[in-house]
Amino acid sequence: xxxxxxxxxxxxxxxxxxxxxxxxxxxxxxxxxxxxxxxxxxxxxxxxxxxxxxxxxxxxxxxxxxxxxxxxxxxxxxxxxxxxxxxxxxxxxxxxxxxxxxxxxxxxxxxxxxxxxxxxxxxxxxxxxxxxxxxxxxxxxxxx
Numbered sequence: 001x002x003x004x005x006x007x008x009x010x011x012x013x014x015x016x017x018x019x020x021x022x023x024x025x026x027x028x029x030x031x032x033x034x035x036x037x038x039x040x041x042x043x044x045x046x047x048x049x050x051x052x053x054x055x056x057x058x059x060x061x062x063x064x065x066x067x068x069x070x071x072x073x074x075x076x077x078x079x080x081x082x083x084x085x086x087x088x089x090x091x092x093x094x095x096x097x098x099x100x101x102x103x104x105x106x107x108x109x110x111x112x113x114x115x116x117x118x119x120x121x122x123x124x125x126x127x128x129x130x131x132x133x134x135x136x137x138x139x140x141x142x143x144x
Contacts, residue, residue, distance in 0.1 A: 010036050019128040027061045035112050055091045072134050080123045
């Protein structure tokens with residue numbers, strides 16, 4: 001059953017989520033905003049609309065990151081891409097459960113906890129480090 005209780009959860013952007021890449025951080029902040037819109041929705045229609053927006057945006061964000069990884073020939077891009085696929089699959093499952101009135105808001109909260117505590121600091125931070133190394137190498141090549 002969709003939980004529409006009186007509680008209101010909110011995700012706050014904290015510096016610990018920052019990857020150091022402005023574009024990626026801005027996209028992550030948008031994911032937080034869309035997640036908060038879902039968590040604050042008051043009826044099933046609003047929940048469905050905000051979860052659909054979140055899912056669409058997450059897919060765009062992942063496509064952006066995956067394009068960067070492909071451009072850099074990133075070594076562990078397969079693990080990162082698989083993680084994206086699993087996160088999208090989980091959101092799709094949550095959306096299906098919502099449409100069948102069997103989703104509790106806490107499930108999305110648990111999903112976001114995993115994303116913020118595992119995916120962003122580990123995989124996305126590694127992506128940004130690779131971006132920095134590629135920029136440094138490109139600068140070295142252009143400077144020589």
